[in-house]
Amino acid sequence: MVEPRKLMKSPKSMDLDITSRCNLKCKYCFQRTSPTDTKTELPTEEWMAFCGELGDCAVMSVCIGGGEPFIRDDLLEIIDAVIENRMRFSILSNGGLIRPEHAEYIASTGRCDYVQISVDGSCPETHDSLRGSGSFEAAMRGVRTLQDAGVPITSRITIHRYNLDDLENTVHLLLDEIGMPSISTNSTCYLGVARKNPDEVALTPAEFCDAMERSLIIAEQYPRRISAADGPLALGRTFQEMEKARAEGRAIPGRGYLTGCGCMWSKLAVRPDGVIVPCNMLAHIELGRMNRDLLLRIWQDHPELNRLRNRYTIPLSTFSECADCPWQLTCSGNCPASSYTRTGNVFAPSPDGCLKRFLEHGGRIIRFP
Template sequence: MKILSAPLKVTLAITNKCNLYCKHCGVSSTRDSEELTTQEFLNLITNLVRFKVFGLNITGGEPFMRHDIFTILDFLSNLPLRFNINTNATLINEHISKRLSRNNRLDGILVSLDGSNPEVHDRLRGKGAFQATIKGLRALTAYLKGKIGIFTVVTKYNFRDLENIAVLVKSFGITSVQFEPLLPQGNALYYKQELTLSHKETIFVYDYVKKISQKFGGLIAGNYLTMGEMFRNWDSNPIQKEDSNAKAGRLFNCQGAITKMVIRPDGWVVPCDRLWDLKLGNVREHSLPEIWLQGKPIKEFRSRFLHTVDDIEECKDCLYKSRCHGGCPAVPYYTGKGIIAADPMSCYKIYKEASLSYA
């Protein structure tokens, strides 16, 4: 398997600190870890440029909790590396938004919004979070219109509120909202039973997101849209029994450690933000090229891509295995099954059986 000389994109989580305590947060497991200093982050960013990384995503925790956030962002403005920021927007005011607008390397800001009103949003994020986010969005859209996107994690709390979220987003002149599945890690693992959609609710969301997309055009994005489209396409082109012995798909859906990687606030490199606890090496101990090109942990993780669906016990006799590439390894990883295991969120067989059961 040919490996890129450097990842195309790196997510740099600059802090674990957050002013909210969200039930679906995935990074709570590292809240107390020692974070890199300002100078360590500046050196790391310099090394990312030398490593010829194309793009950078700044996230947290909540990145605006870090006192030196503008030291880091201003440093980036003088480098050839373009970047995005993920934020809950609750700490954004007019001054911050105006300052961000002057950064010529900032491509976009992705804001977390999990409800169209306080009753829904605050149930996940805490009292007062909705109004603070709306205030932040007003400040951002005043100076950065065209650069703002919305990220919504779909749970039992908000899955019937998605169209209202789209209406709210459009009212701000924002051009993108991503509807994404819940991942059971961090706080979300603790609240899994409370937040996770049933199969019936998941089928509803696939159909609901399609209807919202048809109504709002290019506004809607995210895995609930793309997965629904893929499953419906498979419905239209069913596999015949005589094709069931076709070669099983290779496990290459995941781009973690292939085209992207994440660096946590404590310097640990992980494949992606969905595999927050799968450590591949620490930038305090090894250079980025050593971790990416030579590290034993990353080579072991990449060996997953040499496997096929036949190597997953519960999938080897599946009728649909020739179309399947194993889905995301994060769900089985966080449920104790390892990274060569079935991802129920991406499983067409489960989708098909659920569709027939609830038709």
């Protein structure tokens, strides 16, 4: 039985997707054609007012994303409101629209945790393959602009079939040549526009196995500098942990139930149209609207949100595909958004996070001495 969880009084952080507009049209974008891809975009005053409520609720930080947040002329005004309400911030960007005045202001606040620039290759040939011509050079200009101003920067590599062979070079570029302290990785997933062209952008089972092996080996070469919440590296580490526990005949505390995501215990997200959702990958679950519905009431009392939180009490043994699995007591069921997009049921384990299925498709668990 899992230990009961205690809900904090308010979210620790919030994801604010302030626009669905973007200067790029990446072929794997999970936001485009998803419920987050709204035609409505709220004005400056709405976001500033909401930042006031976040401050009153003692929210500690916000992550500003989109779309591409630098496409909004009022981005710095929104950041002003974040700072005035005693919060820290981070920004997710493709780097192409960052100007020196942006970087200088962000650095001057002293409250920016990082600006994350998406970099999918060490050269235009790989980076631009799914992001569009010219996007690599634009991203590198953005990185240099931020560095020159002293803004903390990091990067996210989205691994796909066209950049897999360039993965090691890309990591070398970001960590060694540019000198970022740390980076993260994920992979293309079956969400948003990628659902329309999975054969073009998604890794095949064999490619995913290859990506997992490469990611684990590269991460060993850069200790504590490459993180992952999803994708080949995250699953590779999870599978290593699961197999080690199984081989030793022990369960992993907190596993054996649908405990694969704890986000709704610490954060929420807001779509560009002001609708509050559990996360930007479960943007179809509408919990309320900012500046109309009280955030604390949504956080503490919304029945759908509490139902999602109670997902962690559902044993994996109740699912036929998990009933006789030797890794059942070491498994968490993976991401609920992945479960929803793959099975149509957020209260089910995700096939994408299944070790048994992974091995059946020819995968193997990487072991290090």
